[in-house]
């Protein structure tokens with residue numbers, strides 16, 4: 285639609301100039317003023333003339349009627365002027381001769397943009413904390429992060445995905461102590477990350493105690509955890525070996541989840557990697573006079589910016605989360621020369637990012653404004669009983685496993701003959717969760733209801749994947765129609781093509797607002813338009829061979845755009861369901 289909008293905008297600019305030669309109006313500005321009328325009966329595009337009233341020194345109604353008379357283009361079927369608006373209807377001819385052939389010709393590249401060409405983006409996402417549970421709260425960073433990566437790639441950016449593993453910190457001291465007290469090599473080898481999480485949860489509970497019920501806090505255990513972490517920091521070989529092993533085991537497990545999602549990273553450089561890169565930044569802060577001592581700790585005062593201070597060093601000289609992020613950003617700029625660095629985390633970390641971004645600015649790094657924090661709301665769970673040993677946290681892998689199991693059940697009932705049943709169940713089960721999650725704007729808090737996510741009739745992942753499979757099924761029975769012309773005639777056909785051609789515009793908007801949900805909702809629009817077309821316009825059973833061929837082509841176009849959009853949000857393309 286962007287190209288159609290641009291064409292029309294150019295004509296409007298010409299029209300405006302003919303009303304008043306010295307009027308200055310950019311095509312871009314007109315593009316952004318073009319609206320989609322809420323009721324398609326009013327037209328496909330509307331142009332409000334109110335804003336031009338001042339420049340043209342005449343009433344919007346006058347402007348609309350003057351522009352109406354002069355506005356002609358190959359893509360326009362008719363224009364009406366109604367109360368200061370131009371209501372524009374697109375021509376079926378144009379949709380048939382230009383839009384559909386363009387989709388078919390570009391195929392997987394349809395919707396792709398090139399404004400990112402020659403630019404580099406690093407994306408920091410997923411980034412679970414090793415040995416702590418990889419839980420449902422990480423779903424957001426993982427799928428939003430990956431969708432943003434795909435979107436940027438689609439716009440021509442070179443992308444570098446970083447899984448900034450939380451692989452350093454006092455939790456390893458705790459884990460080492462717990463492992464020695466209650467764990468064993470065999471148990472960890474057998475049970476993997478579950479065992480680690482269990483040990484971690486147990487030691488935390490013991491340290492906390494239960495004072496209300498007369499169980500005191502266990503300071504000794506806390507002290508020995510600190511001591512073991514300190515040993516790890518100064519390179520104790522035994523602890524170092526344990527730490528490496530714990531990280532490996534955790535990564536193996538995460539990779540299973542990433543594989544299910546079809547996600548991979550370019551780098552797994554975690555927090556530990558930046559340990560030796562922090563002193564230089566701390567030194568720089570000190571030299572620049574930005575560090576203040578507050579109760580023994582070193583901080584950067586941000587009161588001028590209405591923020592609490594950014595903590596750089598604790599009283600004992602140890603570094604903190606922001607210190608590491610600053611060092612990591614400097615390293616990434618020097619190593620990857622990014623034009624943009626995106627960080628996807630829960631909104632609970634907004635202040636953290638605002639603080640250290642400001643510190644980077646105060647340090648005089650000219651790239652401070654290339655740092656982007658993309659936050660998202662919280663996820664809670666309703667309905668599904670997923671209690672684990674870890675108390676009330678729900679592990680991502682358990683959530684996926686439950687969804688896959690439920691979908692398997694549905695498939696066994698509905699289509700027991702299906703080939704590759706396990707693969708399909710995984711694609712749909714995981715897809716259902718991803719889709720459900722990405723349907724809402726990212727800042728919205730979500731209450732996860734498994735049965736809603738898995739429904740085949742709602743606005744869900746299974747429904748759109750089923751729609752994709754429906755298109756594939758039609759095409760598997762269709763003949764070759766490469767040479768046949770397309771003729772959009774019915775209302776349903778036109779509505780489908782008009783939806784498809786908005787793809788590029790949705791991609792641009794999703795990138796501009798860091799909002800993958802625009803793509804998810806666009807997918808629902810296509811599915812609705814395609815299903816309406818499918819039900820009302822016979823495709824393979826059309827009696828006229830020309831109509832039949834044209835509709836087969838429309839089906840190819842719908843499948844292409846759906847598939848391209850699926851790719852952007854990690855939804856697998858299911859040929860058969």
Ligand code: ARG
Nearest residue numbers: 408411412413448450609629
């Ligand atoms: N590991 C952190 C967590 O789970 C997220 C890290 C986000 N990235 C960053 N550069 N701080 O909360």
